[in-house]
Amino acid sequence: MPITVQVRLRHGRYDAGGIRPGVAEWPPHPARVFCALVASAQSAEDWDALRWLERSGAPEVWADTSISVSRTDSFVVTNQIESRGGSQFWPGRTNQARSRASATPADEVFAVVWPEADTAGDLLMRLERMARRVPYVGRSTSQAEVNPLSALPAERPTWSRWTPSRIGVANTVDLRVPYPGYVDALREVYDLGGRAWEVGRAVPYSPLADQVPATEPVRGPWDDLMIWGFARPTARISGGQVLRLTSVLRKAVLKRIGTDIPAQVSGHGADDRPHVAFLGLPDVGHDHADGHLLGVALAIPRNMPAEEWKQLVRAVIGADPLDRLTPGAMPEISLQYGADPRRRGLRVETWQGPALGVRSWVTATPLVTDGMLRPRRRMEDLVLKSLGRIGYPDPVDLEVSAAPLTTGAVWRPRQGTLPEGRPKRPMTHVRVTFARPVVGPVIAGSLRYLGLGLFVPEREQP
Known part of the structure; x- marks a missing residue:
């Protein structure tokens, strides 16, 4: 009522x-x-x-x-015990201007x-x-x-x-x-x-x-996240291990599907269509964030056919759900499927942002560019290329930095965890502001499908 x-x-x-x-x-x-x-x-x-x-x-x-x-403007006499200066006629008082509307x-x-x-x-x-x-x-x-x-x-x-x-x-x-x-x-x-x-x-x-959006938000290639948190107790895993964890996650998912793996899961034969991105979710974006990994996730492409999506879901959360990862050099990690509202980094909205989108985004893991630095080519140019390659609009403001630009962001992946055979390309942290709000998750760069170049939305300034 x-x-x-x-x-x-x-x-x-x-x-x-x-x-x-x-x-x-x-x-x-x-x-x-x-x-x-x-x-x-x-x-x-x-x-x-x-x-x-x-x-x-x-x-x-x-x-x-x-x-x-x-509106009326007036001077109001106020009493005070000690005064320096103030009213010329009534010592110990001051005249204060006051406006009332x-x-x-x-x-x-x-x-x-x-x-x-x-x-x-x-x-x-x-x-x-x-x-x-x-x-x-x-x-x-x-x-x-x-x-x-x-x-x-x-x-x-x-x-x-x-x-x-x-x-x-x-x-x-x-x-x-x-x-x-x-x-x-x-x-x-x-x-x-x-x-x-x-x-x-x-x-x-x-x-x-x-109360309608001033402009329609931009929607990127991915529109959903499947999240697994690390079941407790689990020793803290450094954000530098992100590539080790996402590579193991990818192998585990492909093994569970077995034969006839969808192209947008494996990345082979997908042509220009976006792939499933395998992500590590670091603790970022708040005063006490330290960048340790809270869990892993799959970012699902927006245009993934329904049957292929169902095949992926059956493989990872069906009758025999994915509940552990075995990184080899690290102890086995128990997984618990589902977003956890009690932990900021395990909430879907932390990485997607609000439904109406956010204009400003900052990297939680460093971005590996899609090209090499050459004469007359700046790092900013390479970042613009990486953003444009997956369909994001040109930003109105762009900042690049060798160091993280938000609390807890992963500085660099640990040495020896980069995939073998890949060209050594520049790596940078990025803050980007778009003219129109963008709905996440936002992922960019040449190692986006293994979790580098993962952005987190920044709080809008009033």
């Missing part, structure tokens, strides 16, 4: 300081309405109702997008909506009791009537629905929201004489109509 807290501005004006001083807050922050209810709570039942509401997720805001903004929407009513709240008991009655005691929302000059409802509000033609947003969405604005533990955090900060913004948390919102 949805829960709506509908607010009518008595004088049509909404006075509240936004995240930036002097800028009118609009649309209204859900936390602003929540704090008004907190200020009117009186009993243990009231606090229980508010704690239930804070656990109901980030709500939507239904409000008018057409507003007029007014307010928004006047075309429609004096807005609503904070939890569309899928799971209400129970007399929660709505408790919210109604608190709402009747709310005199204003925002500043005391922003008088309001607050009315909780157990239904969606009647939509108005001038309203927009502001909802929590995602990467790739335009016209976002940060709104403070309630969160689990918010009630207790507010009570604690109030007892210390602090303000609500000190414990506030903001998430990006945008109008629902704008």
Whole structure:
């Protein structure tokens, strides 16, 4: 059952300081309405109702997008015990400039909506009791009537629905929201004489109509991962052993299929079609990452025929599943199939990125170029060739480095683990930014099918 807290501005004006001083807050922050209810709570039942509401997720805001903004600038006298300089007329005081902005929407009513709240008991009655005691929302000059409802509000033609947003969405604005533990955090900060913004948390919102990707994401040659984690207890395996592990993984998979191996698994006779990539998954991309291998994976080509894919699946997770690797010079490794949400490096989304894609990617294992350095040919040119060879667009920014560019990235494969008979080509780490978001996994370079040139998405900067 949805829960709506509908607010009518008595004088049509909404006075509240936004995240930036002097800028009118609009649309209204859900936390602003929540704090008004907190200020009117009186009993243990009231606090229980508010704690239930804070656990109901980030709500939507239904409000008018057409507003007029007014701003007043003034100097406010503040008292202080010790002062250097300050007011020329009243020693011990300072004059501080202060700006106040307010928004006047075309429609004096807005609503904070939890569309899928799971209400129970007399929660709505408790919210109604608190709402009747709310005199204003925002500043005391922003008088309001607050009315909780157990239904969606009647939509108005001038309203927009502001909802929590995602990467790739335009016209976002940060709104403070309630969160689990918010009630207790507010009570604690109030007892210390602090303000609500000190414990506030903001998430990006945008109008629902704008929540389509600005551009369609680029999808690479691979669209799925089959992941095996190393079963515990297993001694940590250095990221430098990545080629040893992926070579053993490839041999084990081919042996299980036996005869009539699909071309996109073996790589023989696949022509220009992408192959299955055999990957080692290092611990990368967080403050404590050290690059040791967490598991192995198969990256499945997007255009792999269904029958060949089924043949591969039957061989590795069928009646006799792949559950161990024997690297020869290393102890036998027990495998456990399936992504592990508790371990970052064993989650599919860690390597694929979000559904709408990511623009910036960085190598978790070094990239081996598809060509050799020659006069007038830079390393950047070789990286561009490797990216373009498998269908990625030309990037708008490119950085190459002999050293890793993200925490935990594998520096180099251990000496003696490179496949025999391959030409010795340059190896580098890469950070790349595309004009359009890209959905992973992203793998590039001449040893991409054995796990070198594996990229991990970087967190988008606001």
